[in-house]
Amino acid sequence: MKYNVILLFVCLWGSISTAQECKSILLGEIIDFHNNTPLTGATVIITGKNKQTVSNNQGKFRFEKLCDGILELEVSHPECTSEFITLTINGDTYKKILLEHHLEELDEVKVTGAIANNTSSAQEGRLSLKEVEKYSGNSLGDALKTLTGVSSLNTGANIVKPVIQGLMGSRVLILNNNVRMQDMEWGEEHAPNVDINANQDISVVKGAAALEYGGDAIGGVIIMNPLPIIRTDSLFGKTQTNLFSNGRGGNITTSLTKSYNSGFYIKGQGSFKQLGDLETPNYLLTNTGIQEKGASISIGKRDFLQGYEAYYSFFDSDIGILRASHIGNVDDLIQSINSQQPNSINDFSYIIEQPNQEVTHHLGKLNYYRRFEGLGKLNVQYDFQENRRLEYDVRVGADANKASLDLSLTTHSISTDFRFDSKDGLEVKTGLLGRYQINFANPDTGVRRLIPDYNKYDFGVFGVAEYKLKDNLMLDMGIRYDFSRIDAKKFYRVSRWDERGYDEDFSAIILEDLGTQLLTNPIFDFHNISATAGFEYQFGKETKLRFNYALAQRAPNPSELFSEGLHHSAARIELGDLRLKSETANKVSLSLEKNSSKWGYTLAPYLNTINDFIVLEPTAVEFTIRGAFPVWAYRQTNAQLIGLDASVYNNWSLKIRTDHNFSWVSGTDISANIPLINIPPANFNNSISYRNPNWKNLILGLESRYVFEQKRFPPNINVFSPEQQQEVELVINTPPPAYHLLALDAETSYSIRNKNDLNVGLRITNLLDTSYREYLNRLRYFVDDLGRNISLRIIYNY
């Protein structure tokens, strides 16, 4: 705990009597910063002078016979750490000292404290720094999968979208250093544009309970914060490198932080990653390399009273997409599904060719906070983001090196919030948000725009409160309103416009008729309300019960509204719908937790009922000169997700610990009474670890992951195959069988200059080189998943 001081001194006598007489008196008053009540029993020491006193029951203290000049006070209170205050004595002096006396407070506290939750009643998870470091060479989605209830939707191994309790994409918000990522999260093959090595304090709120971040987090919120910077004069750095056998490459990341006693700091970080073609146990995956670059810099000052931060981060990735997954029509897809082997396998290469995607993300932020005594804390922030996405297809002739999709998404946000924390046991936070976003689709691609040009305006206001009713009962609640307007300029093919029936409902939005195409100007407004309420009840020292209800509404995203075109990667025509409304989720979750030093468990069931759930699924087949294509259209239905996340750990001895996690979710379209598509199969993870601090801090771990077969999936569709001249079943929805993977991890620490400053780890994933396919990998039709990977990680702190 820290506290701080306002320098407020008054000269009672303006006399400039001879300074060396040492007759001055210091009168001090120690006051609780939050509610202005006097603090009794604080010890005050004049450092180096051997003078000491204790504040009385009015919070006052007094020193006499002081010499004029500068002196330093050390003020400590039984519940706080010591604070040093420098002040000038110039005759008799009065000093008011405001102590910060709440338990949570200053972010620095998190270093030592146990898990600080984002909400008190919702289900949450947090990655330890060790876990984050283990996945430093992978992606955010890979690391999050270690949390119970979090899975991922992959396009190969390098495009990993986090899935929280069965939901993903626009239903999952990502807060990157308090900035909500705006990186075209709407696409299934769009991974979050974040460097896992930049902001390593990573937690997840499962559901929409964290209203301050957004009201549309029907799936949940991923919060990535920088590790706290300790307020002391120091310069420290960390370099980590990971080398991988599978992909024959690796990554390196370095951070350097200079901090000062005053609270000022400057931190820089950079990462680079390069992998070549990945391998399954039996064959090479041609064109699956990746190159990733990330850099960030932050400059700021954190003081108890006020602080600011300027932050900039850059992220760039070039990801190869499996050559064999780029196909021409439904017959190619049928053939790929039947052949079980990719038809093009080349020699190993680091070169990334078409099809591939190049994404660049810039993020800048300015943040300022100030505390007001007896009231609370004000926070003001402006942030800017630019996301540029280039997707390359296999093209011919002059267009061979031209992108097929070229989108630039620019976002400006201003937000402010105020936290009222002056009353013991009650904390209220209110805030406002304004956001402006422009999407530009470059027409030079020579391919009709999949996502149109648009401007989007958002406005949000929220209030959340936490109230400690009893020592063991915490209540929380919140409400939020969001307005959003999307103003697009979109070209429609006349034939599509008529086929969708837009000619009847939307004729008023046509700006221009170009013969075969129409230029239209759809403008839609959405008003969304979200709310949450819950409690945390503690019985005994070790057991907690949490209950949360969350109402959330989400406006359809640009892809759901406007997409219209052919996706080569899936050989499908994707169609948005201008008639979509916001979806509304009602989620009830319960969590029973026990945590003791010996053992603990979490049992967390939930029920998420979503009205007007927007789902993308195969609906029909259309014929073109290139053959037949399944049409995937967005539609709205009522859905229900019911699930359970359970985990148990046990410390069998000081050295041996086991962990057991199980998560299961079942999703149903309750209007049509069919299972929902892309619901993660149940999985069961077990691990055993052995640690011996006497043997160079050895930690040995064996991890087992069993993924069940998903038995609940929507029916396959039948299509006419021009090649076979008959109707055939397209086994596009049938999930692959269950699989079991083992991983081994070993690490030790060495002391080079400081204690345990060098950490070396060896990790082998898919230890037995098992061939398997994963239901939530979009490339499962074409190829097996990754084979064995041996990786070495070296972390050096200095």
Next chain:
Amino acid sequence: MKTIKRVQKQTKMKTTLILLSLGLMTLSCSNDDDNPVAVDEEEVITTMNISLTAAGNTVTLSSQDLDGDGPNAPEINVTGTLSANTVYTGSIELLNETESPAEDITLEVAEEDDEHQFFYNVSGALSGFDYVDVDGNNNPVGLSFTITTGDAGTGILQVTLRHEPKKPNDGTLADAGGETDIAQSFSIGVE
């Protein structure tokens, strides 16, 4: 004194922050209201024309899909009928008719003939097919070919254009792999 200074500093900072934000906002808001330009699809094949000729008699098969991946199915036309037990010389033409004048895609295929191959599958009253042309590596292309008719009846001709197939291949689509650029079938009367 110090306090006042601090407060001033804060106010200044806040003002700067707000001004900066507003500045950036207005800067970006001054986005012009011009309408985006339409994209005319390049490298799209809208039309395939096949002509089969024997003894001065020409039969034309065509497939035209002007809305590309739009909802309308291609329009298929067959002019006339083939004579039984005859060898026909065939040629194929690909066009992009979304452009005016229409772009001849056949030329592009001919230029990159080592990366392309047409596959013709005959059945029913059509009894035989042979490639006439080859690429630089002596592998078949299929821009010109022959088709032999059998006894009278109805014949089915399936035409597939593959981009980046395995070359050489055993003549089946399954072995060739690659990406389908065209897949169309015609039903032709043989008299």
